[in-house]
Amino acid sequence: MLGSNLETVLVRVMTSFGLMMIACNPGGNDSAGVTDGATSSSSDASETDAQTTTDTTVTPPTSTSGESASETGTTTTSTTTPTSTTDGTTEPVDPSETTTTDGTATTTDGTTTTTTDGTTTTDGTTTTTTGTSTDTSSTTDDPPDCVPTEDVEVTCDNIDNDCDSNVDNIDAGGDGICDCLSIGILGDVGYAPSSDFQAWLEEQGSSVVRTKLVNNPGVVTPAFLANYDLVLIDRIERALSADEAAALEAFVKEDGRGMITLIGYNFDNLNPAPERDRANSALAPFGLAYEGGYFGDGVIPTFDPDHPISMGIVDVNFAGGIQPVDVENQGTSEVFATVQAANAGIAHQTDMNGGRVIVWGDEWITFDSDWQGYADVQDFWVNMVAWAKPKDFCGAPQ
Ligand SMILES: [Ca+2]
Ligand SMILES: [Ca+2]
Numbered sequence: 560m561l562g563s564n565l566e567t568v569l570v571r572v573m574t575s576f577g578l579m580m581i582a583c584n585p586g587g588n589d590s591a592g593v594t595d596g597a598t599s600s601s602s603d604a605s606e607t608d609a610q611t612t613t614d615t616t617v618t619p620p621t622s623t624s625g626e627s628a629s630e631t632g633t634t635t636t637s638t639t640t641p642t643s644t645t646d647g648t649t650e651p652v653d654p655s656e657t658t659t660t661d662g663t664a665t666t667t668d669g670t671t672t673t674t675t676d677g678t679t680t681t682d683g684t685t686t687t688t689t690g691t692s693t694d695t696s697s698t699t700d701d702p703p704d705c706v707p708t709e710d711v712e713v714t715c716d717n718i719d720n721d722c723d724s725n726v727d728n729i730d731a732g733g734d735g736i737c738d739c740l741s742i743g744i745l746g747d748v749g750y751a752p753s754s755d756f757q758a759w760l761e762e763q764g765s766s767v768v769r770t771k772l773v774n775n776p777g778v779v780t781p782a783f784l785a786n787y788d789l790v791l792i793d794r795i796e797r798a799l800s801a802d803e804a805a806a807l808e809a810f811v812k813e814d815g816r817g818m819i820t821l822i823g824y825n826f827d828n829l830n831p832a833p834e835r836d837r838a839n840s841a842l843a844p845f846g847l848a849y850e851g852g853y854f855g856d857g858v859i860p861t862f863d864p865d866h867p868i869s870m871g872i873v874d875v876n877f878a879g880g881i882q883p884v885d886v887e888n889q890g891t892s893e894v895f896a897t898v899q900a901a902n903a904g905i906a907h908q909t910d911m912n913g914g915r916v917i918v919w920g921d922e923w924i925t926f927d928s929d930w931q932g933y934a935d936v937q938d939f940w941v942n943m944v945a946w947a948k949p950k951d952f953c954g955a956p957q
C-alpha cells in the first residue's frame with residue numbers, strides 16, 4: 560500500500576509537471592481537457608467525451624457518483640489507459656459507455672478500480688473489459704419463472720403463454736405455417752396469375768400484405784419493416800435505395816427476421832440484367848446475388864434430401880430462372896437445390912446468429928399453374944417459411 564501511494568504521488572508529480580509543460584506551450588493542445596480532469600471530479604461521465612489520458616487525480620470519496628461508492632474511502636485514483644500518459648494525446652471516449660463510472664469499487668488495500676470507457680485500470684495495469692463487471696449492486700434481478708396463462712397457446716402476443724419455451728408457436732390448422740407470422744411481400748406479381756399463392760398463405764393463418772414499389776419511393780423503412788416477421792421479395796419494380804437496403808439488412812441481421820427472394824420474371828425482353836440488378840439491391844447487404852443469364856425453360860431442379868428446406872421435395876417447376884450465388888461468404892450458405900450443375904437455391908444464415916435469407920433462382924412457385932401441376936410446391940413453401948422465419952418466434956427453430 561505504501562509503495563502504491565508513493566507511486567501515485569510520483570505519478571501525480573510527474574503528471575503535474577507534464578501539465579505545466581503543456582500549459583506553457585503556446586502550441587499545446589488547448590482542447591485536451593486536462594484541466595477539466597484536474598479541477599473537477601474525474602468521475603463526471605459527462606466530461607469524458609474528450610478526456611485526456613493523462614488524467615490522474617485525487618478526489619474525495621464523495622466525488623464518486625453512484626451507489627457503489629468507495630467502501631474504505633481514502634483515495635480514489637481514476638486513470639485511463641496508462642500507455643498514453645506521456646504523449647498528452649486526447650482519446651475520445653465513447654459517450655454511450657461513459658456511465659460505467661458507477662462501477663467504481665475500492666479494494667481493501669486502498670487501490671481503486673474505475674471503469675470509464677470499458678477499460679479497467681488497477682494500479683496502472685490495464686485490463687480490457689466490456690462492461691460494468693465491478694458493479695455488484697445489480698446481480699439479483701433474475702427473470703421470474705414463466706407462469707402459464709394458456710394450456711395450449713392461442714394468442715399471438717409475443718409472449719410464451721403456455722411456457723413451452725416457444726413464443727407464439729401457434730398453428731391451429733396444423734398446416735406447418737405459424738399462424739402468428741406477419742409476411743410482407745414487396746413488389747408486383749409476375750407474368751402468370753398468382754392469386755392462389757397469396758390466398759393460400761393467408762389461409763394458413765399468416766397475415767400477408769403486398770406493397771408495390773413503383774411510384775412508392777423510400778417505402779422500405781425500419782418502421783415499415785417492423786410490421787413483418789418475414790419479407791418476400793417478389794418482382795420488385797425498382798432497385799432499393801441505399802437507405803432501404805440498409806433497413807432490410809438491419810431487419811435480418813440485427814432483428815433476426817427473414818427474407819426470401821425470387822427471380823426470373825423476364826419483363827425486359829429476355830435481358831436478365833435489369834431484374835437481376837433490382838433483386839441484387841436487396842441481396843447485396845448480405846453478400847448474395849443473382850448472377851448470369853436465364854436458365855432454359857422446363858429444367859428440373861435437384862433437391863438436397865437432407866436439408867430442412869428441401870427435405871421431401873421433388874416435384875417443383877423451375878423455368879427461366881437465374882443462378883443465386885454467395886459472393887462474399889459473410890455468413891453461412893448452403894445450396895439446397897441445383898439445376899444444370901448450377902445453384903438453384905441458397906439457404907443463408909447471417910453471422911452473429913442473426914436472421915436468415917433464402918435465395919431461390921426462379922419465380923414459378925408463386926404461379927397458380929404450378930400450384931395445380933406440381934405436387935410439392937406447397938410443401939416447399941412450408942419448409943422455406945419455417946426455415947426463414949425468426950428463430951425465437953413461432954415455434955422451435957429448424
Ligand atoms: Ca409457447
Ligand atoms: Ca403468445
Ligand SMILES: [Ca+2]
Pocket residue numbers: 729730731732733734735736737738763764765
Ligand atoms: Ca398455420
